[in-house]
Amino acid sequence: MDMHTVVVGTSGTTAEDVVAVARHDARVELSAAAVDALAAARLIVDALAAKPEPVYGVSTGFGALASRHISTELRAQLQRNIVRSHAAGMGPRVEREVVRALMFLRLKTVASGHTGVRPEVAQTMADVLNAGITPVVHEYGSLGCSGDLAPLSHCALTLMGEGDAEGPDGTVRPAGELLAAHGITSVELREKEGLALLNGTDGMLGMLVMALADLKNLYTSADITAALSLEALLGTDKVLAPELHAIRPHPGQGVSAANMLRVLAGSGLTGHHQDDAPRVQDAYSVRCAPQVNGAGRDTLDHAAVVAGRELASSVDNPVVLPDGRVESNGNFHGAPVAYVLDFLAIVAADLGSICERRTDRLLDKNRSHGLPPFLADDAGVDSGLMIAQYTQAALVSEMKRLAVPASADSIPSSAMQEDHVSMGWSAARKLRTAVDNLTRIVAVELYAATRAVELRAAEGLVPAPASQAAVAALRSAGAEGPGPDRFLAPDLAAADAFVREGLLVAAVESVTGPLA
Numbered sequence: 001m002d003m004h005t006v007v008v009g010t011s012g013t014t015a016e017d018v019v020a021v022a023r024h025d026a027r028v029e030l031s032a033a034a035v036d037a038l039a040a041a042r043l044i045v046d047a048l049a050a051k052p053e054p055v056y057g058v059s060t061g062f063g064a065l066a067s068r069h070i071s072t073e074l075r076a077q078l079q080r081n082i083v084r085s086h087a088a089g090m091g092p093r094v095e096r097e098v099v100r101a102l103m104f105l106r107l108k109t110v111a112s113g114h115t116g117v118r119p120e121v122a123q124t125m126a127d128v129l130n131a132g133i134t135p136v137v138h139e140y141g142s143l144g145c146s147g148d149l150a151p152l153s154h155c156a157l158t159l160m161g162e163g164d165a166e167g168p169d170g171t172v173r174p175a176g177e178l179l180a181a182h183g184i185t186s187v188e189l190r191e192k193e194g195l196a197l198l199n200g201t202d203g204m205l206g207m208l209v210m211a212l213a214d215l216k217n218l219y220t221s222a223d224i225t226a227a228l229s230l231e232a233l234l235g236t237d238k239v240l241a242p243e244l245h246a247i248r249p250h251p252g253q254g255v256s257a258a259n260m261l262r263v264l265a266g267s268g269l270t271g272h273h274q275d276d277a278p279r280v281q282d283a284y285s286v287r288c289a290p291q292v293n294g295a296g297r298d299t300l301d302h303a304a305v306v307a308g309r310e311l312a313s314s315v316d317n318p319v320v321l322p323d324g325r326v327e328s329n330g331n332f333h334g335a336p337v338a339y340v341l342d343f344l345a346i347v348a349a350d351l352g353s354i355c356e357r358r359t360d361r362l363l364d365k366n367r368s369h370g371l372p373p374f375l376a377d378d379a380g381v382d383s384g385l386m387i388a389q390y391t392q393a394a395l396v397s398e399m400k401r402l403a404v405p406a407s408a409d410s411i412p413s414s415a416m417q418e419d420h421v422s423m424g425w426s427a428a429r430k431l432r433t434a435v436d437n438l439t440r441i442v443a444v445e446l447y448a449a450t451r452a453v454e455l456r457a458a459e460g461l462v463p464a465p466a467s468q469a470a471v472a473a474l475r476s477a478g479a480e481g482p483g484p485d486r487f488l489a490p491d492l493a494a495a496d497a498f499v500r501e502g503l504l505v506a507a508v509e510s511v512t513g514p515l516a
Contacts, residue, residue: 005029006104008111008126010037012312013104015304018209021129022101028126030111030119037113038122041320045116048326049075049191056328057195057318058116066417079194080160086153086198087163089138094151096166098432099137101206102148103129103155105311106197112314115196116326124159124187131182132168133158135175143413144334144424146317148203151425156197161186192318200315201334207428208307208341212300214435215344218442219297220505220515222351223256225445226289227263228467229358232452234272234369235282237264245290252297255516257290262512268462269453283367285357292354296347303340310337334424338407341427348434349396349403352441356396359389359445362452375451375482382485385448388492392444395437402434443495446504450474454481466511473507474498 020026054069135158141150157163161176365373376384406427478494
């Protein structure tokens with residue numbers, strides 16, 4: 001477990017810190033500058049709260065109810081009420097890492113000093129994270145506008161000692177009991193604080209950051225599996241030559257081609273033809289792998305730019321400005337994040353599709369250039385990997401459905417005050433499923449390609465050293481090689497874990513050095 005400390009300052013955070021807190025339970029601390037900024041902004045809010053003129057979020061209702069001026073004696077109740085009423089999520093629980101990312105990113109914005117939250121509230125947020133307490137957050141409740149409202153409300157409810165949360169032992173208990181058990185005092189929210197804890201893109205952003213980390217591994221893994229499939233199909237590596245990619249200078253395309261070329265270095269399989277009529281060109285799924293993988297890589301780079309800007313942002317409404325003004329704004333709208341979440345679902349679906357096409361080619365005796373049908377030991381008696389491809393095809397079909405953009409939808413809410421929303425949370429939720437499916441799809445291609453490479457090696461053709469390393473590592477991880485039919489699901493599960501945990505990339509890099 002990574003127990004290094006992440007210091008939250010006033011100027012945002014990094015993707016690496018989000019992953020460290022969300023997935024590896026890194027400890028969180030507020031910087032001295034953040035505490036000072038929190039205190040300074042709170043003085044501004046307190047001064048405005050004391051004035052007779054209504055200020056949105058400080059002394060008024062919210063959303064469509066913003067026209068009501070709230071008297072001083074009702075303001076603490078107002079803040080409690082917004083949290084309680086907005087904690088209206090339904091459906092299955094959201095994963096622990098998503099909730100931790102959500103809480104950490106809200107703390108990031110609070111620490112900027114633009115929200116008017118007191119330092120003690122921010123410290124309680126850090127204490128809850130450090131105690132390993134995870135609020136129960138539900139699947140449905142965010143439209144991706146005015147913040148990820150219901151998810152963030154369930155987190156704020158925990159700070160108040162209400163609702164349910166999961167302890168570090170994995171047991172769900174009343175939040176008040178968990179806070180007390182860890183010596184944490186629940187907070188009594190004051191003017192603007194309830195609203196400030198709810199009004200951000202933190203859930204969708206956290207899921208974007210983690211998806212980018214996962215997809216980086218998957219795109220490198222897919223470069224490797226494409227190279228293995230090319231090798232197993234006795235394809236030519238001439239199409240990977242740098243000078244060919246230099247004349248169409250999309251950065252990702254050049255990177256993917258270079259990765260594949262390094263994997264294939266020293267191969268004795270590429271360029272062989274066992275057909276009566278030698279191939280002039282390989283099929284698109286083989287020849288165009290750098291173009292497809294590379295376009296996806298470039299989309300990842302664009303999404304990372306958007307994520308970086310959002311990680312440096314202070315998203316709240318209203319915001320406290322350095323000159324003392326408290327101004328309403330629309331920065332909580334999730335459109336920038338929602339779009340790239342949808343873009344990533346599209347490229348993930350296309351990557352899964354091209355992986356499946358290569359798998360199918362490896363299994364088809366009419367297109368595999370001498371490999372046995374379905375890579376079976378005794379075709380007819382054995383079915384080989386026939387149904388592994390069915391499973392992969394089912395996953396690809398679902399990926400296509402998941403690629404339908406959520407951000408193209410909008411459904412009005414709050415008595416038409418919030419009449420155009422981003423659906424960014426929904427885009428993020430389906431992207432998580434897409435990334436999970438893509439991992440399995442890449443794993444099936446890996447499993448088929450390594451079996452095919454081993455069958456070629458049995459014929460006396462020597463695979464590339466990097467290919468041999470991938471095969472050996474996968475076999476050591478529990479995915480067995482060619483032979484008679486056996487219970488296949490455990491082998492596929494082992495290949496899935498091998499890809500998911502980055503072990504494929506690590507095995508190949510032990511020969512090639514670092515891949516991009």
